[in-house]
Amino acid sequence: xxxxxxxxxxxxxxxxxxxxxxxxxxxxxxxxxxxxxxxxxxxxxxxxxxxxxxxxxxxxxxxxxxxxxxxxxxxxxxxxxxxxxxxxxxxxxxxxxxxxxxxxxxxxxxxxxxxxxxxxxxxxxxxxxxxxxxxxxxxxxxxxxxxxxxxxxxxxxxxxxxxxxxxxxxxxxxxxxxxxxxxxxxxxxxxxxxxxxxxxxxxxxxxxxxxxxxxxxxxxxxxxxxxx
Amino acid sequence: xxxxxxxxxxxxxxxxxxxxxxxxxxxxxxxxxxxxxxxxxxxxxxxxxxxxxxxxxxxxxxxxxxxxxxxxxxxxxxxxxxxxxxxxxxxxxxxxxxxxxxxxxxxxxxxxxxxxxxxxxxxxxxxxxxxxxxxxxxxxxxxxxxxxxxxxxxxxxxxxxxxxxxxxxxxxxxxxxxxxxxxxxxxxxxxxxxxxxxxxxxxxxxxxxxxxxxxxxxxxxxxxxxxxxxxxxxxxxxxxxxxxxxxxxxxxxxxxxxxxxxxxxxxxxxxxxxxxxxxxxxxxxxxxxxxxxxxxxxx
Numbered sequence: 001x002x003x004x005x006x007x008x009x010x011x012x013x014x015x016x017x018x019x020x021x022x023x024x025x026x027x028x029x030x031x032x033x034x035x036x037x038x039x040x041x042x043x044x045x046x047x048x049x050x051x052x053x054x055x056x057x058x059x060x061x062x063x064x065x066x067x068x069x070x071x072x073x074x075x076x077x078x079x080x081x082x083x084x085x086x087x088x089x090x091x092x093x094x095x096x097x098x099x100x101x102x103x104x105x106x107x108x109x110x111x112x113x114x115x116x117x118x119x120x121x122x123x124x125x126x127x128x129x130x131x132x133x134x135x136x137x138x139x140x141x142x143x144x145x146x147x148x149x150x151x152x153x154x155x156x157x158x159x160x161x162x163x164x165x166x167x168x169x170x171x172x173x174x175x176x177x178x179x180x181x182x183x184x185x186x187x188x189x190x191x192x193x194x195x196x197x198x199x200x201x202x203x204x205x206x207x208x209x210x211x212x213x214x215x216x217x218x219x220x221x222x223x224x225x226x227x228x
Numbered sequence: 229x230x231x232x233x234x235x236x237x238x239x240x241x242x243x244x245x246x247x248x249x250x251x252x253x254x255x256x257x258x259x260x261x262x263x264x265x266x267x268x269x270x271x272x273x274x275x276x277x278x279x280x281x282x283x284x285x286x287x288x289x290x291x292x293x294x295x296x297x298x299x300x301x302x303x304x305x306x307x308x309x310x311x312x313x314x315x316x317x318x319x320x321x322x323x324x325x326x327x328x329x330x331x332x333x334x335x336x337x338x339x340x341x342x343x344x345x346x347x348x349x350x351x352x353x354x355x356x357x358x359x360x361x362x363x364x365x366x367x368x369x370x371x372x373x374x375x376x377x378x379x380x381x382x383x384x385x386x387x388x389x390x391x392x393x394x395x396x397x398x399x400x401x402x403x404x405x406x407x408x409x410x411x412x413x414x415x416x417x418x419x420x421x422x423x424x425x426x427x428x429x430x431x432x433x434x435x436x437x438x439x440x441x442x443x444x445x446x447x448x449x450x451x452x453x454x455x456x457x458x459x460x461x462x463x464x465x466x467x468x469x470x471x472x473x474x475x476x477x478x479x480x481x482x483x484x485x486x487x488x489x490x491x492x493x494x495x496x497x498x499x500x501x502x503x504x505x506x507x508x509x510x511x512x513x514x515x516x517x518x519x520x521x522x523x524x525x526x527x
């Protein structure tokens with residue numbers, strides 16, 4: 001599903017964001033990528049999406065060799081998984097329904113298919129009643145749930161979340177995590193980058209810990225702090 | 229592209245025009261302004277060319293026979309003109325006709341002709357050639373025939389006309405080209421502002437996996453719709469203005485002038501003008517948006 005082989009990322013200003021990162025995520029797993037700000041979490045997620053190019057090493061995501069990918073193929077890589085961002089990234093001029101439908105429109109899904117799938121995705125995140133609302137009329141937690149509906153509406157086998165609870169209060173964060181867990185239960189591989197201790201501790205899932213760009217821990221059913 | 233996707237993009241493009249009313253209006257005004265200037269120029273050039281063709285039809289060579297030349301001699305000259313391949317048509321002006329013409333010109337002062345008869349006048353031929361540029365050679369041939377008093381031809385006018393057509397063509401191409409470049413530049417800047425205002429949106433679309441063309445199309449359609457609307461309005465304005473001018477000119481005093489033969493009716497050229505407007509408007513809109521999109525698609 002995801003494989004990093006000796007991946008490094010050096011920025012032009014001399015910062016080394018990733019050093020020789022190697023790990024594998026299998027189908028159906030739920031993985032936390034943790035570490036303080038500046039530890040390389042974001043770079044790792046960006047490298048998976050080809051938002052940043054790795055300096056060295058190979059990255060494979062969903063049968064795409066990301067590190068060798070042509071610019072024109074990037075959209076197809078990004079369609080092969082769903083993404084959720086810290087800042088939600090919803091289209092402000094579109095309704096909740098249209099935001100979710102957009103992810104299907106870009107893959108040129110049939111209108112009939114869109115009319116069937118979008119309400120289902122909205123029901124899963126419990127936002128059926130807000131379908132006609134615009135993003136600015138929603139709370140942060142609701143906006144993130146719209147983003148999650150958008151991420152799963154094409155039924156991807158992988159969902160990547162970059163600090164999905166970074167802008168949310170603790171209760172809402174747990175709600176979002178529950179939703180991610182539910183999506184994972186349905187068979188979708190979930191990768192969550194976060195620095196929030198309480199959500200990692202509450203889930204007891206696989207943890208990959210980064211520090212100054214180096215993977216210092218890869219533990220099944222781990223906690224935020226290494227208690228093994 | 230699927231039909232459903234095309235419909236979606238069309239809707240998106242038109243909604244964008246409505247949402248950015250002010251910008252769209254600015255772009256459309258620019259399209260209208262440049263198309264109207266372009267149209268005026270085309271129509272001016274067309275009318276000039278049509279009138280030049282008319283001028284060319286006027287006799288460019290007048291041959292005056294000797295005063296005392298007999299019937300035989302006149303026929304001889306007429307035969308020479310008739311048989312010359314360069315001649316398109318000719319008319320004979322008899323002594324009688326020349327005398328009447330003289331009287332007409334003199335009007336109130338025609339008493340000066342009192343006591344004279346048509347015998348003081350001479351027979352003349354007014355000759356038109358197929359190609360006015362041949363007149364010097366034609367004149368040379370004619371001069372070798374006996375019984376000719378004088379040949380008048382206006383080579384300078386002919387050369388001037390020929391040169392004018394050449395320059396009108398050249399300048400119109402030049403001005404039209406400059407206008408098109410300026411219009412595309414202004415449209416692209418206007419659409420660039422729209423794209424810039426929505427660059428965050430474009431970024432989000434790319435994160436979700438939209439291809440460049442999927443993002444481009446609504447903007448291109450936006451540009452094309454602006455171009456087409458602009459060309460329709462331009463055509464309405466141009467045709468209204470032209471018709472007013474044309475009816476004023478063609479019914480006015482110019483009509484009787486010898487050189488000016490009147491303006492071309494819009495019915496004859498209207499559909500071509502509209503097609504030119506529509507094509508150029510569409511291209512300006514499309515090129516304008518493509519140019520402005522290049523920079524903002526790199527995410």
